[in-house]
Amino acid sequence: MKAIRMFTKAIVRPPCASFAAGLTTAGLGPPDPGRALEQHERYCEALERCGLALTRLAPDDRYPDSTFVEDTAVLTPRCAVITRPGAESRRGETAAVRRALEPFYKMFHEIAAPGTVDGGDVCEAGERFFIGISERTNEDGARQLAGFLSRQGYTASIVDVRGVAGLRHLKSGLAYLGGGWLVAAEHFAGCDGFIDYHMAFVDPAELYAANCVRVNDRVLLAAGYPGIERRLREIGFDLLALDMSEFRKMDGGLSCLSLRF
Numbered sequence: 001m002k003a004i005r006m007f008t009k010a011i012v013r014p015p016c017a018s019f020a021a022g023l024t025t026a027g028l029g030p031p032d033p034g035r036a037l038e039q040h041e042r043y044c045e046a047l048e049r050c051g052l053a054l055t056r057l058a059p060d061d062r063y064p065d066s067t068f069v070e071d072t073a074v075l076t077p078r079c080a081v082i083t084r085p086g087a088e089s090r091r092g093e094t095a096a097v098r099r100a101l102e103p104f105y106k107m108f109h110e111i112a113a114p115g116t117v118d119g120g121d122v123c124e125a126g127e128r129f130f131i132g133i134s135e136r137t138n139e140d141g142a143r144q145l146a147g148f149l150s151r152q153g154y155t156a157s158i159v160d161v162r163g164v165a166g167l168r169h170l171k172s173g174l175a176y177l178g179g180g181w182l183v184a185a186e187h188f189a190g191c192d193g194f195i196d197y198h199m200a201f202v203d204p205a206e207l208y209a210a211n212c213v214r215v216n217d218r219v220l221l222a223a224g225y226p227g228i229e230r231r232l233r234e235i236g237f238d239l240l241a242l243d244m245s246e247f248r249k250m251d252g253g254l255s256c257l258s259l260r261f
Helices: 033-049 088-101 139-151 204-210 226-235
Strands: 009-012 053-056 073-075 080-082 108-110 122-125 128-133 155-160 174-178 181-185 198-202 213-215 218-222 239-242
Touching: 009 033, 009 088, 033 053, 033 218, 033 239, 073 088, 080 088, 080 139, 122 174, 128 139, 139 155, 174 213, 181 204, 181 226, 198 204, 198 226, 204 218, 204 226, 218 226, 226 239
Parallel strands: 009 053, 080 108, 128 155, 181 198, 218 239
Antiparallel strands: 073 080, 122 128, 174 181, 213 218
């Protein structure tokens, strides 16, 4: 296994005034706008503590889900892929993100109709990418993305998560933390595609915490999930726990809130 990819930059976008009107199936009630802003700022501070310089996009009330910038692009060291989100209401989010990326990338690809891809369905594990087929990423989009990645020397594997309880996106139940370690929902136990990896499984009661993210020498983890926190500390990861309650209400997690590169 190769060393973890190191990041120096990230794009973030605070929740807008219409955030509560976004897409959600969580059934946890509406988010508190003020608390969401506070939690987002703590998240940004955590990225900065990990050594990242942030590009902060202005909130856009036209797109309630636009704080979840990860869904709009897939970023590799060799190219940027602008996605075509599966929810039609989100497709206007990509233009501002592409403009923000243009100073940093020379090579761009774009997912074309009828393909759809949400960045939350793409898990980078070194030179390999796992691409989820979900309610938001379709087979055509996954094939397009796999082709773009292959041209840049990466390999890609398709993982179908349609119908898997609790998984809106692949990364709702899968995260790569470096050193050959995957944090994974129990659904992935025994899957041939992960045979080369060490697996830290998340108890179903703590499934939300599977969406953790390695940022350089730290792992950002949603606060309040002692089982997986204890397991990751035992393995030797340096954790930084963050309150994500308001984003969980809108089906969002830690990886969703930034594009890291």
